[in-house]
Amino acid sequence: STDDPGSTGHEQVVFCQDKQTGLKAIIGIYSTALGPALGGTRFYPYDSEEAALADVLDLSRGMAYKNALAGLDLGGGKAVIWGDPEQIKTEALLRAYGRFVESLAGRYYTACDVGTYVADMDVIARETRYVTGRSVEHGGAGDSSVLTAWGVFQGMRAAAEHVWGVPTLHGRRVGVAGLGKVGKYLVGHLLDDGAEVVATDVDPRAMEWARTTHPQVSLVDDSALLVGADIDVYAPCALGGALNDETVPALRAKVVAGAANNQLAHPGIEKLLADRGILYAPDYVVNAGGVIQVADEIEGFNFERAKLRATRIYDTTREILRLADAEGVPPAVAADRLAERRMAEVGRLRTIH
Template sequence: MIFEYMEKYDYEQVVFCQDRNSGLKAIIAIHDTTLGPALGGTRMWTYASEEEAVIDALRLARGMTYKAAAAGLNLGGGKTVIIGDPRTDKNEEMFRAFGRYIQGLNGRYITAEDVGTTVADMDLIHQETEFVTGVSPAFGSSGNPSPVTAYGVYRGMKAAALEAFGSDSLAGKRVAVQGVGNVAFSLCRYLHEEGAKLIVTDINQENVNRAIQEFGAQAVNVQDIYAVDCDIFSPCALGAVINDNTIPQLKARVIAGAANNQLKEERHGDLITEMGLVYAPDYVINAGGLINVADELLGYNRERALKKVDTIYDNILKVFEIAKRDGIPTYVAADRLAEERIESVKRSRSTFLRNERHLLNRLR
């Protein structure tokens, strides 16, 4: 079954890592390295079965390929899952053993922080390998990625506003922000500074209170955020919030937010397209954090990273262009943007390799 899944989506490699002393049980999935080494975080989770863990690693790795490609990064997609409870099963030996496995891949895979892992865990991995990002600032890390992710979402939202309203100005626009955590709070600051009117909700009342105090936001109940009268709906909390129950409630013209996997099913992307809503695909608009951490591989320069994050504006516009060109929903157009870039580079490399072999044959 695993090989069938790998063949279906053309994965390159799966590495199983085990260390009896530390209890390490990890799966590294490398999807595609056409554009460059695979970059993707290490997730630690209590999976119901080993098969579930493998499938999650594979699914997440493929998602990183598309995210990096659409962002214009010279990186491929990979992901690691460690089977275990991050609250009770962690130890130094586990992450150092895992670091040695990464080192053994000799740069084909670069890891980072993800659900269930921390900067401290990355520092332990860093003791055994250079192929890790998101370490402590003392080791050259870019620090907290939330503000940079928020800036990318802000730039992408402006591009979506241009598509929907004919102007990318957000001044006076009513933006309903679902979830006001670290990324969304920074996003609200950008929106407030431009003169947008904020409507917010969050399961944590302290987050809501902070947004009211800092930005003069209007607060609504968690279940009421979908139906508010607004120009832009910005999901910045859980995934799968665009679904059969919420779509009929939406009054926004634009959906643009930081949350991952916003569409519960692909058909929901078709539904909002039929309704005339402008949807900025999540993995394109929220790529700022990935772009930021990728800059660490060059020796982190914040100005350079932010300049690259600025291109999310252009990437969202490219998605809209492809959608109109091919008559497809934007969520499909985002995949096409990534796939076209990968195929273009693949053809270029293929030509170079054929020419190189031809030259070697002549030299013989």
Template sequence: MSANTTVVTSILDQLSSLGHKKVVFCNDPDTGLKAIIAVHDTTLGPALGGTRMWSYATEAEALEDVLRLSRGMTYKAAITGLNLGGGTAVIIGDSRKGKSEAMMRSYGRFIKNLNGEFITAEDVGTTMRDMEYIRMETSHVTGVPESIGGAGDPSPVSAKGVYLGIKACVKEVFGTDVLAGRSVVVQGIGSVGEHLVELLRNDNVEVFVSDINEERLQYVAKKYKAKAVEADRVFGLDVDIYAPCALGATVNDSTIPKMKFAIIAGSANNQLANEQTHGQLLLEKNILFAPDYLINAGGLINCYSELTGYGKKRTMQLTENIYEATRNVIKLSKAENIPTIRAANRIAEQRIIDIKKIKSSF
């Protein structure tokens, strides 16, 4: 009894420390579903976030990931100016062999039971097809194909936002946002990473690519005339920009000392293993970090457009705002000599505080 109490207390302490509203554990033995849905904040609107399927080593690891990701979604929506809250879900399992229609539809029923408090979309390990299965059980899902009324694949919009964030950082460091002649290493060339490579190569950027999938690595390198590099060489490369586009926590105690980059700007979530420690280390090393949840917001914007009925033109207008928003974060960071992640958090938190005041006055 005491051991169980300790576990519960530990989980509740984690929720309190990060400011979460709700965490739902989903279990369906019939389909093999084991999932966690985290709703962080709904001040600005319903919590929207992706569903990630990953082979987590432990349930504690899965919980830690979903809590960090959902908090990031709150800040992403807030700093981007969207009327959405933050949430995320993770499914524990191997997406390549453990996924089925029955599992995703069962998961959809759990989302339905939240009565619109959480709306999901695709993420690592899930696809538009999975979103279709979820849609069979609940309307609280985005990122479905255009053929059935959705906004389609969010990857190109995500990549566009990262590209604009890179340009804003290059403007700060080099005095112009012209990218021709610059060098970038893109780590992780999934759908978003590949679209980013294409945008950069169209601007005559020297691009290095790295991925754990060797076949895909060689394919993308050949297709875009990029240079393939082994994973263990990434952090020692003498290039202008590091663009992490796979999983998070690659900016950490062991990688920062190796870095010669002027800028870190990519699509991966939670790139800093520890926000406070590693944000400060980058500031001291004079490496400009583009807060990940700000510049990778294109996918969220795409989903928001689907919910609101905006067309592609409005979606791209909202995405283009990422350039100026990044410049504003850099400006605050310089003015107060604080890490860019702290500056971004402050801007996002202030919007939530302001809206809470408005709601409480009625």
């Protein structure tokens, strides 16, 4: 139940209001067992305060699991600003929000999410130190899709090894749905590795990008065609819910590994995938390269160090797939267990209650 934040396991939920600027925000800290809570700020016109609260509780919990498995010394948090960014986002509102983040004295670090951008983080940074995802000019990590794509590729290699015995996509047909910031980089890594790439995007400009920069990529008109195509690996890199009651039965791939958040449309889909003999590399495990990239800013951004950390997504994915086999559970369940284990073990050292 979200009526009582105490019942959801969150450490702290902070409601922020600034009448002058119209700011209404909720900061959710699920866990600081591993370190300060890190997670982005979503700026969204929720229908109600209840909807905003439900989202922040859910997202902050998800970040705790993602950061734990990314091997970061960071806990999980997230924030939502309730309102239409087109209507109310101003310098003053973002700075008022930054002061609330500062008031938590480092228990929560923010970053970009839906509706917030690098430029917004630069504004927030004028009021607080506890912000990542800033522009390169301001000491930031810049575009996080670079290491997101690299990490997805590493997770995909681990899944390929689990199924075919070798950690490469060489000679495999990989279907990439969504040629956005992440999908574009992913296509490059796949081609470098010797994979055959089939791709699609709803945006004609993205299709044109593929046609002109990578003529060897086969293009299909929509993602339904990609799902039904003769592919070995399916990489959802567009929106959430790619794995649902329609797509899973139609899927011909043996492996699913992609960047999109919340790929499983509802609980139970992980079981449906397992029943069909499809190996699903959990989204939040393989797409952690982005948070790894922005988290590195806290230490002073170093691309090579961050890339090395994102490369370890290969090892983590491997471990999760082994654990899933050993415990007879879908990989999504094994991932949750591994994250919970790390939070409990390290949290105990830190005597957090």
